[in-house]
Amino acid sequence: MRSRRMRRLAAGILAMAAAAPAMAQKHGGTITVPHIDSPPSPSIQEEGTASVVIPFMPVFNNLVLFDQHEPRHSIETIRPELATSWQWGEGGTSLRFTLRRGVTWHDGKPFTAADVKCTWDMVAGLDPGKMRKSPRQAWFKNLESISVDAEDRVTFHLKRPQPSFIALLASGWSPVYPCHVPPAAMRSRPIGTGPFRFVFYRLNESIRLERNPNYWKPGLPYLDAIEYQIVPNRATRMLGFVAGRYDMTYPTDVSVALLRDIHRQDPDAICVLRRTNVDTNLIVNRDAPPFDNPDIRKALALAIDRKAFNDIINEGQGRIGAAMLPPPEGVWGMPEDMLHTLTGYGPDVARNRAEAQAIMRKLGYGPDNMLKTKIFTRNIPTFRDPALIMNDQLKQIYIDADLDVVDTPQFYARVFKKDYAVGVNQTGSALDDPDQNFYENYACGSLRNYTGYCNKALEADFDRQSMETDFQKRRAMVWDIERRLADDVVRPIIFHDVAAACWHPYVRNMTIMVNSIYNGWRWEDVWLDK
Template sequence: MRGSRLFGAAAILCGLLAPGFASVAMTQQQGGTLRVTHRDNPPSASILEEATISTDMPFMAVFNNLVVFDPESPVNRLDRIVPDLATSWAWSDDNRTLTFQLHHNVTWHDGKPFTSADVKCTWDMLTGKTDSKLRKNPRKTWWFNIKDVATDGDDKVVFHLKDPQPSIMAMFASGFAPVYPCHVPANQMRTHPIGTGPFMFKEFKQNESIKLVRNPNYWKPGKPYLDAIEYTIIPNRATMVLAMVTGKFNLTFTGELTPQLMKDIQQQAPSLQCVMQSTNTQGNLLVNRERPPFDNPLIRKAMTLAIDRKAFSDILSQGAYPVGGANLPPPEGFWGWSKEYMETVPGYGADVEKSREEARKIMRSLGYGPDHLLPLKVTTRNIQDYRDAAVILIDHLKTIYIQAELEPIDTSVWYARLLRKDFSVAMNIQGTGTDDPDVQFFENYLCGSERNYTSYCNPELEKKFHEQSMMQDIDARRKLVWEIDKQLQEDGARPVVFFAEAGTCWWPRVHGIRIARNTIYNHWRFEDVWLDQ
């Protein structure tokens, strides 16, 4: 039943996207600059080192992956993965060995040849098996199952896995898994990235703009069609919307429009093509369990019980945001809880006041009350989505004797603060980019993971992480995934508050835009995009 809903959603989106997809049947035109809005200043240009769409979207066009999710499929799915730098792949050794055959005659933007050594270097770097270190490695735990990577000539690379892992192909296909060049140091990739992709890096002006230009030697004949892509950083949404409706830009930054904003922008410019999608980002409460008094599990439990998830959805999206656990809810998500199962999870019931009374009882037992409030700062990223959610959280915490104030942090230092655990309580909106439990569990909940911002650690539950990862039976795997997810929420590991849905708009003169229904983190290579000038 869940699968049929997923494919039903895909069919609906195909209808929604018909104008954009049908346009590729027209004759593509060469030339022109695609002008795109951008919401904030990316922390760097290195996709492997960053954890935000602010880096992923603008710089994806510089690179290639081994494989990608099929852009013709409106839902990113494990069974819809197509070649990119790899021409083919094959499993052997009881699904513990994965061999990729690579394209010939591909060159990096600086003219050096791409070979299997670059693939090996990339994953040796990601798994920590080389002296070439990344300053940040937020997705190192994605590759927990890679034993080693070997080359077989220039055009073949072999991944040896510790255990069978069907979902590893989804990680390879993610926009967060580009291949990096062996000969370029990691620090240069942060400021002047070199790739094999359809566009070459030209300029990155902090707080102003990002500019890419056409790669004249791209290894896919005839592509790309655009001469250049320019992103202009506009932090204020009202200013961005005005610039978009007046035609200054061709495309909005992905997932930047709330349901109400998308409605408003279409009223102002009816000819704009807009799509609302699940961003595969979740609002979650981060409580630093290493800092007193939040090292007390009772306080963390009380904070979780204070949350009214429906109120978040109603205020932020007029009820459009779905509620779920760690995994993306259906129908867009394949691994999220059913509504019936979710109602069995503590804190997800409809009687919010009952939960809050339980929370107040806990707080009173710890000495807090109307005359003795717990003061704290709610740290959040200084962009509107985060600030709005943080303000709602502060209001909810007031109901259980917690007096909080907002501490907004600039994007350039936000993730560094989280990595250092330099916060007590934070409102976070985080995306994993791929709808798969291996990504979600190992990235966000594994003991010691860089992205495990709350320092949650449950070795016994981690055994189940590995157990579900190896399972071939989808239904059996989903059953175990739901049980793991329920335990994470009961433990208050990082309470999930909502899943965001947001819109992306472009003018009809832009052709070849691909939007996935279940993520904002893929399909931004722009090699098939062209302008009707």
């Protein structure tokens, strides 16, 4: 039944996307959206949360970008942006781009191939020390060098073939930065080539972008401005939308229960419920006693009742899966019968927990000697609510935990430093592709590998699947990797999330992507019919 509902939803989204361009677009107006919290900084290339990429993606352009009106992104939906064309060569180890001429940065300086080289030299760590941190450096570990062949031509040279490399460049996380602006300035006043210029970011108050009058696409953008008002309380955000104070909800903010409330209070609201490609997971500091003990980590995995999480948080509409986005939205995720063979995924929760209790008793823990710890999490509902459930479930295996809840900037600072014991986290995947997920979240040394897991043999299999061009063979390799990650209790996945975005009918040409929340916010051709 849910599968049919999602197929009907996808069909409706496609119909809306197809119909919108036929309308007579209007210029002008400011779209106002509530934001869930204060982003750590406006620098997309240095941050790792949707609260940065969603509001600041309109400031920038990519070399290539997923079609903003195709709800499901894939390699087939990649379109030119700052590059006008691209070509693979040298057996799939070089990727040459011809660049668009006449593009200027928001400060009037010309965009050239040197900016492309400068950006990925920093992001990939080929020119280390320029950025404070590069959360997606692991994406580009296969990048050997970048050559500037002419002012309008640049070539990426790879160490080995990697067909999905082009998709990494198409993500919302891959904007081109200006070579003449230092990274520190991009953290406070970013400069791009995109449809909107940065005006201000006031901590705990608001973010404002205004129309770029010199945008290289004639006639765009339609909007005069985009304004995000930072409203930490979700109930206040929902009331503000229903009352008409906001033109749109924050794009990942509306739960299944809240969606029902919005439809009751505002039947005309247009809402899209979709898979976000964000999973809620348990992160464990593998170097911090007693969680450096693999037996305790196994007990943690066996304690999780995934169905209970999904029923409580998503009213059963989320999906249970391993590392990759589950089908049918995801093309790489395991089928359900295979999932049930993974550690902690068996449907008999009582049996799993009995095994976990036996492990804990063997280590000296029990009802009268609980293991004391803290569950670290971020201070927004999508993190806090699962942390409360996790706290209750861990008590079933003799772990008594207090919640350690911190705001967004402190949360990511502590995660990057591994300043936690166990935590409830959300991991968003920019792409439905194993290269992005595996290298970013599980490769040795990746900044986003929050648990510090390192398995060189498994990483060699990351490389092998990355080079495989046969889909069926590659997917079998991906499933084997997922199994080994689950059995080694590496960031156990609790559930894959679902969330809605809503907007008022006068907001036109809005398309919501259904297999990731990170790629669809250029907003250059969104307009207001009022």
